[in-house]
Amino acid sequence: MGDLRGRLLREARGMLEEGQPLHLRALAARAGITAASMYHHYESKTELLGELAAGGFKELRRELEAADDASGQGQRLRAWATGYFRFARREPALFALMFDPEVAALAPVAEARAAALAGLHGIVGEVAAAQARVNPPLDQITLAVWAASHGAASLGDTARGQSDLIDQVIVGLEALFRPDRR
Numbered sequence: 001m002g003d004l005r006g007r008l009l010r011e012a013r014g015m016l017e018e019g020q021p022l023h024l025r026a027l028a029a030r031a032g033i034t035a036a037s038m039y040h041h042y043e044s045k046t047e048l049l050g051e052l053a054a055g056g057f058k059e060l061r062r063e064l065e066a067a068d069d070a071s072g073q074g075q076r077l078r079a080w081a082t083g084y085f086r087f088a089r090r091e092p093a094l095f096a097l098m099f100d101p102e103v104a105a106l107a108p109v110a111e112a113r114a115a116a117l118a119g120l121h122g123i124v125g126e127v128a129a130a131q132a133r134v135n136p137p138l139d140q141i142t143l144a145v146w147a148a149s150h151g152a153a154s155l156g157d158t159a160r161g162q163s164d165l166i167d168q169v170i171v172g173l174e175a176l177f178r179p180d181r182r
Contacts, residue, residue: 005041007031012052016093022049049097050106056094057112060087064119076123078170081149085166088153095153120146145173 011031015022024045028035042048067083068076088095103109121142128136152169 004031004033004037008038008041008048009052009055012048013094016052016097017091019093024048046102046106049100049103050109052094053098053100053103053106054108054112056091056098057109057116059091059094060084060098061112061116061119063087064116068119068123077127077145077173080120080123081145081152081170081173082166084146084149085153088150099150117142117146148173 008027008031012022012027015027015030020026022045024038025035027048028038042051063086064080064083067079071079097103098109098113104113121138124142124145125138128138128141148169152166155165
């Protein structure tokens with residue numbers, strides 16, 4: 001049978017991307033196994049969705065790290081926000097699952113989300129230090145950057161053009177980090 005657990009995850013993701021409701025019986029049929037076999041790998045649909053969402057945060061983290069690595073020193077927040085927006089637009093079904101309240105509350109999902117956001121926290125700290133900020137509220141700034149990026153990604157097509165929207169949000173975020181000119 002090979003990697004049946006991995007195949008179930010791939011098939012579940014395919015169903016999400018296709019907009020199909022995820023029912024375990026339909027997933028089992030799509031994977032070519034019996035419904036009872038599903039329970040050898042997942043105790044519940046929620047457990048399967050949690051693993052899928054945690055995997056989504058790991059993908060997001062890799063994408064954000066790659067965007068950060070490719071960015072110039074003064075462009076790190078822009079690269080992070082743009083990477084976040086790009087992931088959300090490219091993977092809308094997975095992105096929605098990652099923030100589904102029931103799924104997001106699962107420990108593996110929360111851990112994967114925290115790991116993805118740890119990179120942003122580090123960037124915020126480095127940007128603040130480069131601007132000689134004294135005791136900036138890094139946790140709150142990180143949350144503001146994340147919330148603004150998430151909000152822009154969630155708005156998507158509903159406000160302005162996609163690229164214009166994220167550019168405007170990034171301009172606002174960058175204004176947060178301009179040194180005081182007093």
